[in-house]
Amino acid sequence: MNKKGIFMPFLVIFILFILGYSYYTIVIQDSEDKLFVIGVNQGEILKSYEEGEKYYLNLKQATKYSLDKSVNNFTKYSGVKEICNGKWIFYDENCNPSLENNFIILFKEELSNYGYKDNDISIENNFLIIKDNFVYKNEKKNFKLEYNSPFAVNEGLKLNVIKLNNLKNEIDNCVSSTKEKKDVNGCISGYYKHEQNGNVIKFTVPIEKEIKLYTDKLEKKKLDFVFYIDLDNTGLKTVF
C-alpha cells in the first residue's frame, strides 16, 4: 500500500480518537458539573461578611458580661489575689496592686468561659480594648475565599482604674516619704475616703456605675472598692 492509500484510514482513526477523547472529557467526565448554580460564590462573599458581623456582635456581648463579672471579682478581692485578704503589698509577688494586669487576668478568665481565647487585651484610658481578627476561609473548585477582618472591641470600664492608680501613687509617695507611721494618714488627700485603725488604713473608693449580674434574676449592684494598707508591711522602702 502506498502513502496515499494509508493516509485516509489513519486520518479516520485520528479523527475518531480526537472526537472520542473530546466527548469523554467534555460530556462524560464533566457530567457532575453540568448543573451551574449562579450566585453561590457571590453568596459566599456575603456570608463571610455576615459571619464576621455575628462573631463581632457576640464577642461584644460576651465582653459586657465578662466585664461586670470581673469588676465584681476584682472588687471582692481588692484588685489583688484572694490570699491577700484585701491588703495591698507593693512589689509583692501575689499582693502587688498592678491593677490593669490583675484586672486583665480576671477578665481573660471570664471571657474564656464564653469561648473567646487568645485575644489581645489591654486597658487604655479606662477603656478595655480587645483586638481580634476574624478569619473566614472557603475553598471550592475554581473559587478560593479568604476573608480577614481585624477589629477591636472598646468597652468603658465601670471601675475607674485611673483614679485607683492615682491613689496608689499617692500612697506610694506618702509612705515612702513619711518618717512616722502615724503621719501617713495625714499626707493622703481627703479626696479618698480612708480610715486608720492602728497600723492598718482602710480605703474605700465608690464605683460610680452599677454592674449587672445575672443569676436567676437580673441583679444590679453598686459596689465600693475597698482595700487595706498595713503600715508594717507595705512592700515599699520607707524611712521608718
Place this chain on the structure above:
Amino acid sequence: MKKGEEALTFVFSMIFIMVILFLFFSLFLIDSITKRDYAIKQIDNGNANINLINYLRTPIKKDYTIYDLIIDSYYNEEYNELEKETSNIFNKIYNKELCPLWNLKGKVNNNKFFEYESEFDIRKYTLTPNPRGNIFLLTTSNRIYPKSFSLELKFPDLDKNSTIVLTEGCIINE
C-alpha cells in the same frame, strides 16, 4: 494498491468520516440540549441576615442595645419594652406593601420565651391545604416568599443555649 482500490478506500474513508462527524455532532447536540441546566438558586447567606444583626445592635439608650434588652427582659420576665421596640424597628424596616410579613421568635434551650410578628398573620397564608383558606392567593397573583434566618445569642449563663429566629415574607409577582 491499484488506483481503483485507492479510490474505493478514499470514498469509504470519506463516508466513514462523515458518519463519525454526524454521530459526534448528534451526541454533543443531544448532550447540550438535555443535560445543561442553569439554575439561579437562592443565595445561602449563612442563615443569618443583616437585618437581624442590625436589629440586635440597635441602641435603645447609651451603651444599651436591643441585645441587652432581650437578655434583661428574659431575666426580669418583663417583655413590654422589648415588644414595643421590636414592633417599632421591624415595622420601619419592612414596607407593609412589599414585605407584609415578619415574625421574630426567641428561644432558650428550645423553649420559646418571646414571639412577635407583624399584623399580617402568617398562619392564614401558609401551609393551608385548602386554597380557599388562602385569600391572598385567590385575590391576587402575588405570592409571599418566606425566608427564615437564625442567630445564636450569647447568654450570661453558660448553660443557656439561645437562638433568635427572624422570618420575613416579601411579595413576589408572578
